Amino acid sequence: MTSKGSGIRVVVFDPYDRVHSTIRDAMIEPIESFYNSSSCISSIQQNSKDERAIILITTSTEDHVLQSFDALNSIEAILILSKSRREIDTLPSKVIGIYSRIENLLRVLFETFDTIELQLDANSILFHRQEDGSDNTDFYFYNIWKTHNTNQILTKKVFIEQARILFRSYRKIKSLINDFNISYKSSEVLYWLDKYNHPFPYHLLISNALRTHDQQILQLVHFFLNDLSQQMKPVPIGPSYNQVFFGTKLPISIVDRLEQQTSKDIIAFQCFLLATRSRTKALSAATQPTRRHKIANVLFKIDVSHALCAYINDSILINMATPFQITCVTRNTGSGGVQQLVTIVTLVSLDRKHREQLLGQFIQRQKAAGKTINDFIHQTIPPVRVDNNYTRESENKSDISKYSIPLYVVSVSKTSLDSLAVCDEETEADELIARGRWAQAVDALARIESPNVRVLNKQGCLLRERLQDLPSALECHQQALTKATDKGKAETLIYLGIVYHDMQQSAEALKYYSQALQWFEQEKPRDPAMIARCLVGLGNVHWARKELDQALDYTERALALREQEVKPKNNLDIAACLGNIGNILHDQGDFERALIYAKRAVDLLRSDGENDLRLAAALNNLGAMYQACGNYDKAREYFERALECLPDENHPYRTSTLNNIARLNNIEEE
Structure with a gap:
């Protein structure tokens, strides 16, 4: 797999073929199915470079199998379909639950998918300095990409053509592409962020490309990002408008760094961050039960006074790569008798003058080092050789x-099979093949x-x-x-x-x-x-x-x-x-x-x-x-x-x- 997709892979390990077809029918994106645990583990390990999170669905409750899956870093959650009555506490920490009915498993699967997607956005945090104090060039990527990218913006028509190639094997996604082609209007771009009504292109392609700086995909969807940026406006003045919240879970290592860098560093989310004005709603998202280790409940308290935002129902969408100053990091206990440790991170968006100063100083340091803006934006991207599979792997000239x-x-x-009788439909198919009418030939063969x-x-x-x-x-x-x-x-x-x-x-x-x-x-x-x-x-x-x-x-x-x-x-x-x-x-x-x-x-x-x-x-x-x-x-x-x-x-x-x-x-x- 490549950066195309949501950033989450659904993998099914089902030795007895009980759920493969049901999960496949329920999902928009294709699933990966395995009947052998070693093949499943090997595939996950080999594809770990695409940096996508994995939700594993399995019908196995064998300890050694579950422990093997739990040890794989890219697996974020494990869901089990089984009538076993095992206690959840006896299972590895990544197991969300055991479900005896497929409809219950599917409900939790979709909930888990949404939760992990938000966590991927939260994990897209980048600090403007590396831990050794040097510049973090990734932090500046979007601010330079938006203002200095001189590539011609591709049209929607070109995007549709490429999208059909990228997803040529996925019937469900191809129908969504057709819908986008017919219905999309730039003035209605915010409607196309609704995951359940319009999963394509934002949730099935763009969101993960933003988090991973996939320049190939970003160039394809540049027109969509431009349309979205046009909807970003300054927030009205007033305390009721300026304060928003975002609740999630983060690795403790990131939380520790947020604490250490208080008042010294600036961060940005490599995504369009969907926040809420409701502290209660955000806190609920942050404190959802988890059995994972080294994970912290985090509530971001965000002052968006100087940010560009758009409104979607009761939520507020913060512009991608908006820089924030970390002003305070505190730990509190939960309320209502439930003692859950919550880290509250207070952020304040930088004003325009501060943003321009930060970016200008970075550009000057790059020039002093002999690097141009084009060097920064146009990393060495080899020519496409007939495959169209985009990846985030190193794009060195010698690796094409x-x-x-x-x-x-x-x-x-x-072979000896040619001795078998040829029916009329197969003869018709062979004639259609000779004339290059592939789809009709397939239909003829399917009628046999x-x-x-x-x-x-x-x-x-x-x-x-x-x-x-x-x-x-x-x-x-x-x-x-x-x-x-x-x-x-x-x-x-x-x-x-x-x-x-x-x-x-x-x-x-x-x-x-x-x-x-x-x-x-x-x-x-x-x-x-x-x-x-x-x-x-x-x-x-x-x-x-x-x-x-x-x-x-x-x-x-x-x-x-x-x-x-x-x-x-x-x-x-x-x-x-x-x-x-x-x-x-x-x-x-x-x-x-x-x-x-x-x-x-x-x-x-x-x-x-x-x-x-x-x-x-x-x-x-x-x-x-x-x-x-x-x-x-x-x-x-x-x-x-x-x-x-x-x-x-x-x-x-x-x-x-x-x-x-x-x-x-x-x-x-x-």
């Missing part, structure tokens, strides 16, 4: 793998009663390759796996590996690719073509996980098989290996060899696959390499050649290449 897709397009191969393994895998490949509907593709291949035997089963494992890789569930992808490889290596007589497919898949997963040595080893083994053992030779498959090796070498910093392999891939694809999507991908990726190396003329040449191979104006590859050209234009203008 996350902007690429592996150069393969997989269709159902000819009791589809066989070949039909299910063919439908799954169309859904993944042509319609970018990964959940539906996964469902087709999973059905095929229940029916398949022998070689058909091994091939289906490969398709499952591809889908899980595209869904960024690397642990599952590795499992299925490894099972397929084991079967084909034991098969007699040996089939080098199928072994190579497995090796390519394993190489791609290791590449995505930044395990570059392993990725290179698997891909080079696949290349050797395709060049030396596979008969007759298939230059398109060889080119796929060459392109992938080029990408891996580039990420290892071996730019010279990377370009050699990338050029070989383009040459082969140009001679044997003039109309193949892989040629467009290879040309685009070669352009991305040249751009990352600073050779902008060559980069433009290959981007333009990639466009010539992409007549479909709606294809995501074309969109990515156009984005690269736009980025190149910006670089040259600067």
Whole structure:
């Protein structure tokens, strides 16, 4: 996963498949489902870099399983569906409760989701100084981004196009995108912050991008943030207007620092902070029961006299990155006989003169250090290589793998399954495929009663390759796996590996690719073509996980098989290996060899696959390499050649290449 999304992931560990479908139907965002605890834990650990909080739902009450989940830092809450009568106090501290009825669990799930979302906003606090006294550049990000960002603001139309690519596999979100496209008006932007009526785009995309400074997403939604900023006005004068409250829970380490920095430091929330005038309401939010350790109840008492705000019903929305002076931090006990320790943090918004002075001094210090505003705003952002998966990982020039897709397009191969009878619907689907009418072909295949393994895998490949509907593709291949035997089963494992890789569930992808490889290596007589497919898949997963040595080893083994053992030779498959090796070498910093392999891939694809999507991908990726190396003329040449191979104006590859050209234009203008 990337910064796209709410900042919260819902993971289900359900060995007996009791709740997967129910949770999936209840959620807008996709859930991650696991039947094996080790795979679940491995996936959570591998995806911890996306810095999203996790709510885990499980049907297991086994102590060793719960303790393993409780120990994972990214898990914020655990909900258990079980008829067990275990006492809550005997369970790990992250367990919210045990529920015997699914509707009760869902109610608490949504409440927990809302609570964690507020806590993520609270945890977005940044101090203007590091603990060693040096500047905290992140603190100044939005104040400079808002006033000095010279990038052209993208239109709503461009945003909608990109959003459909970002969420191409999520049906529920795609309907919300359509609603936004039809109904959104800039003058009504505040209505689109209502989570339950309009979760897109603010809660499903923007809020987490704000907290994480995701510049790729922020650039896409710049028009929305501008519309929101237009609604921010000075607060009317008077004590009844100036005082607002925000209740939450914070790690004790942050509370300790707030106390230590009283009257010495300035903080800002990296979000639009939703506060209330009701002290009672905020205090109630701060003192909600929790079993978590090292967590403090915190009530922010905020003077917004000099802040820009907007009103939403009974709440007040404070402008993003508003700087506050910490004037007082005190600890009190709760009232009404409930003794709960509450830390009260009193904040006062800085006046305009003080804000400008603070920012001006920072800019002067940056200039004195030889850094420009553009250096600060435009961190080195590599060109997009046809993938559109945005992340917060380091965006070093030598690491551009996350902007690429592996150069393969997989269709159902000819096997012994071809001897099965072909029905009229499948014949119709094959004719539609030949004419490029992918959606109609999928509909034709879906009308087949009791589809066989070949039909299910063919439908799954169309859904993944042509319609970018990964959940539906996964469902087709999973059905095929229940029916398949022998070689058909091994091939289906490969398709499952591809889908899980595209869904960024690397642990599952590795499992299925490894099972397929084991079967084909034991098969007699040996089939080098199928072994190579497995090796390519394993190489791609290791590449995505930044395990570059392993990725290179698997891909080079696949290349050797395709060049030396596979008969007759298939230059398109060889080119796929060459392109992938080029990408891996580039990420290892071996730019010279990377370009050699990338050029070989383009040459082969140009001679044997003039109309193949892989040629467009290879040309685009070669352009991305040249751009990352600073050779902008060559980069433009290959981007333009990639466009010539992409007549479909709606294809995501074309969109990515156009984005690269736009980025190149910006670089040259600067």
